[in-house]
Amino acid sequence: MKKTRPDLSVQIGLLRLQNPVLTASGTFGYGEEYADLVDLNRLGGIIVKGLSLKPRPGNMPPRTVETPCGLLNAIGLQNVGVENFIADKLPFLCDLSVPVIVNVLGQDIKEYQRLAERLNNVEGIAALEVNISCPNVKKGGVVFGTDHKAAARVTKAVRAATRLPIIIKLSPNVTDIVSIARAVEEAGADAVSLINTLTGMAINVETRRPKLGNVLGGLSGPAIKPVALRMVWQVAGAVKIPVIGCGGIMTAADALEFLIAGASAVQVGTANFVNPRATMEIISGIEEYLARHNLKDVKSLVGSLIL
Amino acid sequence: MKKTRPDLSVQIGLLRLQNPVLTASGTFGYGEEYADLVDLNRLGGIIVKGLSLKPRPGNMPPRTVETPCGLLNAIGLQNVGVENFIADKLPFLCDLSVPVIVNVLGQDIKEYQRLAERLNNVEGIAALEVNISCPNVKKGGVVFGTDHKAAARVTKAVRAATRLPIIIKLSPNVTDIVSIARAVEEAGADAVSLINTLTGMAINVETRRPKLGNVLGGLSGPAIKPVALRMVWQVAGAVKIPVIGCGGIMTAADALEFLIAGASAVQVGTANFVNPRATMEIISGIEEYLARHNLKDVKSLVGSLIL
Amino acid sequence: MVRGDRIKIDQVTATVLENRFIAPGVYRLRIEAPALARAARPGQFLMLRVGQTLDPLLRRPFSIHAVHGSRTVDILYRVVGKGTNILTTLRNGEGLDIVGPLGCGFSWREESPSLLVAGGMGIAPLFFLAQTITQNGAGAKTSVFIGARNKTELLCVKELKTVGLQVEAATEDGSRGKKGLITDLITNRVAASRPVIYSCGPYPMLHAVSSLAMQYGLSCQVSLERFMACGLGACLGCVTEMRNGDLVRVCKEGPVFDAYEVAWK
Amino acid sequence: MVRGDRIKIDQVTATVLENRFIAPGVYRLRIEAPALARAARPGQFLMLRVGQTLDPLLRRPFSIHAVHGSRTVDILYRVVGKGTNILTTLRNGEGLDIVGPLGCGFSWREESPSLLVAGGMGIAPLFFLAQTITQNGAGAKTSVFIGARNKTELLCVKELKTVGLQVEAATEDGSRGKKGLITDLITNRVAASRPVIYSCGPYPMLHAVSSLAMQYGLSCQVSLERFMACGLGACLGCVTEMRNGDLVRVCKEGPVFDAYEVAWK
Numbered sequence A, B: 001m002k003k004t005r006p007d008l009s010v011q012i013g014l015l016r017l018q019n020p021v022l023t024a025s026g027t028f029g030y031g032e033e034y035a036d037l038v039d040l041n042r043l044g045g046i047i048v049k050g051l052s053l054k055p056r057p058g059n060m061p062p063r064t065v066e067t068p069c070g071l072l073n074a075i076g077l078q079n080v081g082v083e084n085f086i087a088d089k090l091p092f093l094c095d096l097s098v099p100v101i102v103n104v105l106g107q108d109i110k111e112y113q114r115l116a117e118r119l120n121n122v123e124g125i126a127a128l129e130v131n132i133s134c135p136n137v138k139k140g141g142v143v144f145g146t147d148h149k150a151a152a153r154v155t156k157a158v159r160a161a162t163r164l165p166i167i168i169k170l171s172p173n174v175t176d177i178v179s180i181a182r183a184v185e186e187a188g189a190d191a192v193s194l195i196n197t198l199t200g201m202a203i204n205v206e207t208r209r210p211k212l213g214n215v216l217g218g219l220s221g222p223a224i225k226p227v228a229l230r231m232v233w234q235v236a237g238a239v240k241i242p243v244i245g246c247g248g249i250m251t252a253a254d255a256l257e258f259l260i261a262g263a264s265a266v267q268v269g270t271a272n273f274v275n276p277r278a279t280m281e282i283i284s285g286i287e288e289y290l291a292r293h294n295l296k297d298v299k300s301l302v303g304s305l306i307l
Numbered sequence C, D: 001m002v003r004g005d006r007i008k009i010d011q012v013t014a015t016v017l018e019n020r021f022i023a024p025g026v027y028r029l030r031i032e033a034p035a036l037a038r039a040a041r042p043g044q045f046l047m048l049r050v051g052q053t054l055d056p057l058l059r060r061p062f063s064i065h066a067v068h069g070s071r072t073v074d075i076l077y078r079v080v081g082k083g084t085n086i087l088t089t090l091r092n093g094e095g096l097d098i099v100g101p102l103g104c105g106f107s108w109r110e111e112s113p114s115l116l117v118a119g120g121m122g123i124a125p126l127f128f129l130a131q132t133i134t135q136n137g138a139g140a141k142t143s144v145f146i147g148a149r150n151k152t153e154l155l156c157v158k159e160l161k162t163v164g165l166q167v168e169a170a171t172e173d174g175s176r177g178k179k180g181l182i183t184d185l186i187t188n189r190v191a192a193s194r195p196v197i198y199s200c201g202p203y204p205m206l207h208a209v210s211s212l213a214m215q216y217g218l219s220c221q222v223s224l225e226r227f228m229a230c231g232l233g234a235c236l237g238c239v240t241e242m243r244n245g246d247l248v249r250v251c252k253e254g255p256v257f258d259a260y261e262v263a264w265k
């Protein structure tokens, strides 16, 4: 008697994913970069590189440096801008059968709002992920995501500007991530995703210069997994909207930790660089785990941590 | 013509260290545990396991788990208590020629104050390091170190209770570590040390239980080095008192990064577990570096980052 | 246990003499490390640095399995994960960074008959004890019981017999020796000869052996396992609860404890 | 450069055939990887997963040094750090996780004479180009200039001669070939035969070669290096500035660029 395959599908607000494995923004380009290596249609969804209203050149190199079990990056949010994205990048993504989630970032509330408006009725976009880990120029560069009031304001503005599901992506560089998650839930977010990168730095001791052109960068990769998992667990226990876990996920076991901690879905980032097949292996691994534990669906695993 | 050996000595307020390499609290026991493996008298100083007024049993096991390039611990601040320390542990340390720094922790301001008073006139103690990464029971467990007002209050209380130099050890689990560093400087700290561990978590997916008895733990080791270095650089640029850098230092190169970023001294923690000789190798490595770069003393390296 | 003569801890670079497959998933690592060979006591362990990189970060603890002469030490290990997998790649002549000998081992009670009770990999430290006992000419009043899930996990039986010890085996599936748990096997034996029991193996087995010992009022020493970050008594991570409520360090006060002092759960 | 036929990128487990010491600190890794051998173009590179653990975390980029038949690929590497040290431990028969072929390689201009200018490890990709040129019977109108700090860092001279190419060498210390910089050596040559220049080596050398090419109005292709996290064009980490101000990805638009398009610093 052959068992029926476990059901991997999950629901993020109105958004249905065939499985809980998404690609993290900025680590999967616009999808096409991985077309040769990954069966894109097997993904739970694709989150594209963060978009701003106008194209951005990004920071001066060096932009990436390896750290112990981690990667420091200071790309500076280089991107083609929303119009070029719609014209040149979106068509390829539309031909896929998986949800395309667009990550957006602004220098001020207005830019977030305009982005949301512009993308609102564009064919082929399933949801917006709002990156609030950006310096607020109006506020002298204080990051939106580190102040629950600013985070709520961005959320409200985006909410008012689009009918698309909105996922607010939280910054981990905060004292109390729960208060920020609650604030954006309050303000109308359909889901939260976390974590973005931890701010870090590296120095070349021979030249005595920073290893990154931008001095500071964002730390990602397995090194940050324990911190990401902790924050996901704290937030999942405090909000009612779905939580999407992210940070250092390399294997199915890593992804399962986040699901058990309370994440309804996960994002795979740096792992795509290390092992382009990571997402495929994680999807298979989750399915295998569910079968082995006689669980009929992934939903029954979400938040199942035993204390 | 043989060069004169570079001068490794540094000054932390009134405290003079023969070299900038200290052992981090909780990772070197009470010194005696390493007596067979390390020439204790070659150290810049020894910071002992955190002490409370009364002995503490600590958390239920498991207390430690390995993570990618990191270690999660939830020891629960187990310690022999200040009286047993003075009676049983201090005599061994007094026979050494290096400064002994006592790390203290309290459940409320009173406990910090009493500890400082008790240790004030004890022979053989060179300074106090105040661990403010502890839950404030009065404030329902909010950690002192995450609120600049509470941090300042602890500092003032300890300052009033002792003539010993006091080093406030900062928590990295904050939005703005600079404001907290400034607050404790303001309140009379002679120096700050950072970072303590980042709060993290790990889950055993087979049992679906937390890997730590305490659920949450503190992340240390090379994984956190980029975050620690960033915070040290930010704080060193914002306060006038000396900064002691800590977090993921395994090698002389790591230690040099912290010195160049602005730390006047460094603490070696988890590395003592991985390589008991780490402190010795780091001291030799710093000396070798200074000689190779024709620097006459380590002071000229502190804060020498070129931007 | 052995608290008498304080043994100096060393950090040495040992030379791999042999890293031999001896059973599915089990290898015997033979190293040249004179300092360790001379200082080592049965029941003590070593912290091995596995691999050259920062992953895995921490050392791994392994019992001293045997000492040959004044230079050679054996470690018997089972491949269970990352670090032990890396250990299998060690080749003859390579160096291995080791800290030890560590902890308090068995305190052999010469006057009484000895009963060594091993479960699975538990034979690793007990073999060294058996070695020491026979070298002291007490092999005749010593017997070894080994339990395992099946015959392939039954280790060192031949070696123990060649040093002239009486060995009895039990496997859960009966594929060799008696079928059943080791505790069933030793019950009538302990009643008769009233030996001192030395045991190492899975927690449930140690618990059962200890209960049995207490039931018959026999002295019993057990070697416990914990995840260990330092192995030196510094991190306080490896504690286990004692009957008197104390949390003691398995790496320092143990790994060998008097069964009567342990708070069995 | 070669943008014409889009080459499919693959992730394969290649088999190590040989990992040979060929000069102090330099090894040649020979692997069996049919898919790569068939698809590879001169100037392209591969991302190698070094080691089995999470440290080092990222893959390492290496040029395709040579292709033999339809199955075998060579990589020529210098040991400079963690990852390349681990590479030296690879043994025959072991598997190696490789992504490639990647990037845009040299576009060989058949009609004109070719001048290959290599500095140090820069010979790695140029050797593959030389191979291709000779296989296309254009060896006669091709010459190779190799520069290095000293004779031990002067690589592949014999191999290039055996495929029938004219090779001239220069070392900074004069320990072999002419003494001085490669650029001094090629100046009069370029004036005479007006070749197309293909160059790879340290940035200062590439800069000098490019300036020389521009000065004589010669077409010139250079292979650049950057730290690469993905090698796939996804992370935007490896960008370099073009004369027109654009920041382009060395791993995708490069690593080979038209010297005239690069914003030399």
Ligand SMILES: Cc1cc2nc3c(=O)[nH]c(=O)nc-3n(C[C@H](O)[C@H](O)[C@H](O)COP(=O)(O)OP(=O)(O)OC[C@H]3O[C@@H](n4cnc5c(N)ncnc54)[C@H](O)[C@@H]3O)c2cc1C
Binding pocket: C045, C056, C060, C061, C062, C063, C064, C076, C077, C078, C079, C080, C081, C082, C083, C084, C085, C121, C124, C125, C224, C225, C226, C227, C228, C255
């Ligand atoms: C004092 C002592 C003596 C030991 N002697 C031996 C011996 O002689 N032979 C032998 O084969 N093993 C022995 N062990 C167990 C051995 O240390 C672990 O199997 C080893 O550390 C696993 O490392 P790994 O990286 O391969 O596994 P990991 O990848 O770290 O983990 C794989 C699995 O092994 C478990 N594990 C990890 N570390 C330990 C540990 N310290 N103790 C128990 N389980 C662990 C993990 O929980 C996990 O389930 C001993 C342990 C202790 C504490």
Ligand SMILES: Cc1cc2nc3c(=O)[nH]c(=O)nc-3n(C[C@H](O)[C@H](O)[C@H](O)COP(=O)(O)OP(=O)(O)OC[C@H]3O[C@@H](n4cnc5c(N)ncnc54)[C@H](O)[C@@H]3O)c2cc1C
Binding pocket: D045, D056, D060, D061, D062, D063, D064, D075, D076, D077, D078, D079, D080, D081, D082, D083, D084, D085, D121, D124, D125, D224, D225, D226, D227, D228, D255
């Ligand atoms: C497209 C491309 C092709 C290359 N082809 C070859 C080749 O054929 N043969 C060869 O020996 N090397 C080649 N390199 C350089 C090679 O990738 C690096 O030497 C290697 O990644 C160093 O890894 P490591 O872990 O040993 O050094 P690390 O420990 O990572 O670093 C040691 C030193 O090497 C430097 N380094 C690290 N990564 C790079 C990098 N990607 N590029 C340049 N320097 C780096 C670091 O800055 C540091 O100074 C190529 C690089 C690129 C970008």
Ligand SMILES: Cc1cc2nc3c(=O)[nH]c(=O)nc-3n(C[C@H](O)[C@H](O)[C@H](O)COP(=O)(O)O)c2cc1C
Binding pocket: A024, A025, A026, A027, A049, A050, A051, A071, A073, A075, A077, A103, A131, A169, A195, A196, A197, A219, A220, A221, A222, A224, A246, A247, A248, A249, A267, A268, A269, A270, A271, D235, D236
């Ligand atoms: C090179 C790089 C670029 C990134 N760009 C973005 C971005 O544009 N927008 C965003 O919200 N997050 C961005 N991130 C953060 C990732 O989406 C993810 O949150 C983070 O890397 C942690 O996950 P990981 O450890 O799996 O990589 C980027 C990360 C990396 C490494």
Ligand SMILES: Cc1cc2nc3c(=O)[nH]c(=O)nc-3n(C[C@H](O)[C@H](O)[C@H](O)COP(=O)(O)O)c2cc1C
Binding pocket: B024, B025, B026, B027, B049, B050, B051, B071, B073, B075, B077, B103, B131, B169, B195, B196, B197, B219, B220, B221, B222, B224, B246, B247, B248, B249, B267, B268, B269, B270, B271, C235, C236
């Ligand atoms: C096992 C363990 C116990 C610790 N105990 C204390 C403590 O009692 N007091 C304290 O201030 N810090 C304590 N720390 C934090 C360290 O002193 C240090 O700040 C932290 O580990 C980061 O440094 P590292 O990465 O070099 O280990 C402890 C760390 C570890 C790993």
Ligand code: FES
Binding pocket: C227, C228, C229, C230, C231, C232, C233, C234, C235, C236, C237, C238, C239, C249, C250, C251, C252
């Ligand atoms: S392992 Fe650190 S105290 Fe036992």
Ligand code: FES
Binding pocket: D227, D228, D229, D230, D231, D232, D233, D234, D235, D236, D237, D238, D239, D249, D250, D251, D252
């Ligand atoms: S290395 Fe990632 S874009 Fe080039």
